Amino acid sequence: MTDGQLELLRTATRGRKPKPPEGLAEELPVARVLVDVPLPHLDRPFDYAVPASMADGAQPGARVRVRFAGQEVDGFVLERAAQSEHDGRLARLGRLVSPERVLTPAVAALARAVADRYAGTLIDVTRLAVPPRHARVEKEPVPDADPLPPLAPGESTHWGRYPAGPALLHRIAEGDPVRAVWTAMPGAGHWTAAVAEAMAAAVAAGRGALAVVPDARDVAALDAALTARWGSGRHVALTADLGPAARYRAFLKLARGHVQAVIGTRATAFAPVRDLGLVLIWDDGDDSHAEPRSPYPHAREVLALRSQLEGAALICGSWSRTAEAQAWVDAGWARPVQADRSTVRAAWPHVTVAGTEPGGADDPSARGRLPAAVWRAVRAGLAEGPVLVQVPRAGYVPTLACQQCRTPARCAHCHGPLGAGLTTRDAPACRWCGRDATGWACPACGGRRVRAVTVGVHRTAEELGRGFPGVPVVVPAPGQPAPDVPQQALVVSxxxxEPAPPGAGYAAAALLDAHQLLERLDLRAAEDALRRWLAAAALVRPRDQGGRVVIAADPQSPPVQALVRLDPAWHAARDLAERAELGFPPAAAMVSLTGPGAAVQGFADLARLPEGADRLGPIPLEDAQGPTGDVRLLLRAARADRAALARAVAQAASVRSARREVAVRVQVDPDRIG
Known part of the structure; x- marks a missing residue:
């Protein structure tokens, strides 16, 4: 700017008085704001002055922009106050982003409890709870709609199959915060209809209802059941597949109180349902219920906390039962809801085991890949309807092993696993370096023949297609709509x-490669295997209609015995007892620290652990390419000290954050320990 321009500016502004600062709100002029800064040492609200122009809009739950550490950041108003404990002058709210109260007080309290439970920060949990803003959706006109008529609870036609079922619905309708672990019965549409009945009991009583299911397919099935029971307009569904606009529109319906019920995947556990009367989770052992983002909460634990905070009933339902659900039952915190043994035996298919001991009568190596009992079951089932074949892994042909002693076949050059070629005539090759292994010999016994340890779903479909010519073979693909199943077909999944079967269900099911599920190096291997087998068996016709399930497995394995007996509660109690003896969750509290060795060691040394806590590790971590350079250390304490252990870890994280030291990944009660 030139001297002449400066002089003109002075002349133009001479005599003007500076604009006085805007006044503050007359009532509750202080806003406590959760700033979007995910640093553990800043995990607390900060006070800001509320300008008079924002007095009406900057209410608890609204989004704002504030000045923090020299930059503009997003935030949520947590509460308004008459005065601040801060002695100095307060900075003012910068801008009101939206007056929509998307972070309700109940959800904010839940987010704080989840952050404390998992040694995380409140803002990290809030990101999981509140979807990103969609301004166009907020500006859409709200249609004038007549109030929905009161909902009658109706009869408990599905819960009547359980001795304690009708009483459970009655207590939900009465507003009693009852807690139940529900072992579901099979049957086309049974679990979705039962969930709809439970939600209807809460809504009919004038309260809200919330159900969390593993994936979009389950959401669609439950959505259809709810719509069929009480019509449209009473509930919304929340899934990532909806897209930003549709998801935020459904979220606002809940936040504004336009609907009382919601279903969806894991983030739905935080949905802003008013006057919540029931929270329900289906298939809590499914991996998708565990949040992969910090602080890694599990939807089951989030709903348990919410049930306590808001006085809502809780139902944890599944075909099977997890060790965590069994721990609730053993402690008396929740009551079991299950059918009597005669009803169970009549409703489920008949289960048999095809032994796979090497050299035995049903050894797969003697008759190709599948035991003879499996072939017989598939052949008999196809005469009556569609048959389901469950294979643990996708793909074609994975690793091989020695035909004689079952030692894994490894490459002589890089020690990588050997895999078969694309056809049965191709020579084995290394899955890491690709070298041909034509002259391979077993280092343990000298044998030169190999067998497939586990065959993928596509190779299995090919084999079955050759074995049953003329029968359609259906292979569902991940990420694609579930295919239709003909009246006579082989479904390899x-x-x-597994797609829904037509009519009464599959005529038979074959569960292959059980050893691969059971031999996984994971604390939950047996629990997961039984859960997956029962989910497949639930799609098969009852035994009085000829339904049968055959599993190729070791008959002495406890999960296999539980499947044959149709008794997941027995297996869950056994699994929990073993975990208690070994000192693993949920019988004990545990924290996993992952990162560079020095950082993990420094973190553990800084944490003031409860008395009696110990360390497991550290151990170096590897992936498919070899060592990653990181280590994992487990901190373990008594179950009663879980809260103290989480506080100690959170305080250590806060100190390290303030020092700007290398970050360490912290997981409280990790869902997977392998």
Whole structure:
């Protein structure tokens, strides 16, 4: 700017008085704001002055922009106050982003409890709870709609199959915060209809209802059941597949109180349902219920906390039962809801085991890949309807082993696993370096023949297609709509992708490669295997209609025995007892620290652990390419000290954050320990 321009500016502004600062709100002029800064040492609200122009809009739950550490950041108003404990002058709210109260007080309290439970920060949990803003959706006109008529609870036609079922619905309708672990019965549409009945009992009583299911397919099935029971307009569904606008529109319906019920995947556990009367989770052992983002909460634990905070009833339902649900039952915190043994035996298919001991009569190596009992079951089932074949892994042909002693076949050059070629005539090759292994010999016994340890779903479909010519073979694909199943077909599927069968269900099911599920190096291997097998068996016709399930497995394995007996509660109690003896969750509290060795060691040394706590590790971590350079250390304490252990870890994280030291990944009661 030139001297002449400066002089003109002075002349133009001479005599003007500076604009006085805007006044503050007359009532509750202080806003406590949760700023979007995910640093553990800043995990607390900060006070800001509320300008008079924002007095009406900057209410608890609204989004604002504030000045923090020299930059503009987003935040949520947590509460308004008459005065601040801060002695100095307060900075003012910068801008009101939206007056929509998307972070309700109940959800904010839940987010704080989840952050404390998992040694995380409140803002990290809030990101999981509140979807990103969609301004156009907020500006959409709200249609004038007549109030929905009161909902009658109706009869408990599905819960009547359980001795304690009708009483459970009655207590939900009465507003009693009852807690139940529900072992569901099979049957086309049974679990969705039962969930709809439970939600209807809460809504009919004038309270809200919330159900969390593993994936979009389950959401669609439950959505259809709810719509069929009480019509449209009473509930919304929340899934990532909806897209930003549709998801935020459904979220606002809840936040504004336009609907009382919601269903969806894991983030739905935080949905802003008013006057919540029931929270329900289906298939709590499914991996998708565990949040992969910090602080890694599990939807089951979030709903348990919410049930306590808001006085809502809780139902944890599944075909099977997790160790965590069994711990609730053993402690008397929740009551079991299950059918009597005669009803169970009549409703489920008949289960048999095809032994796979090497050299035995049903050894797969003697008759190709599948035991003879499996072939017989598939052949008999196809004469009556569609048959389901469950294979643990996708793909074609994975690793091989020695035909004689079952030692894994490894590459002589890089020690990588050997895999078969694309056809049965191709020579084995290394899955890491690709070298041909034509002259391979077993280092343990000298044998030169190999067998497939586990065959993928596509190779299995190919084999079955050759064995049953003329029969359609259906292979569901992940990420694609579930295919239709003909009246006579072979459905070859990985766990969780099994399409719904026509009519009364599949005539038979074959569960292959059980050893692969059971031999996984994971604390939950046996629990997961039984859960996946029962989910497949639930799609098969009852035994009085000829339904049968055959599993190729070791008959002495406890999960296999539980499947044959149709008794997941027995297996869950056994699994929990073993975990208590070994000192693993949920019988004990545990924290996993992952990161560079020096950082993990420094973190553990800084944490003031409860008395009696110990350390497991550290151990170096590897992936498919080899060592990652990180280590994992487990901190373990008594179950009663879980809260103290989480506080100690959170305080250590806060100190390290203030020092700007290398970050360490912290997981409280990790869902997977392998």
């Amino acid at each position: 990985t766990p969780g992708l």
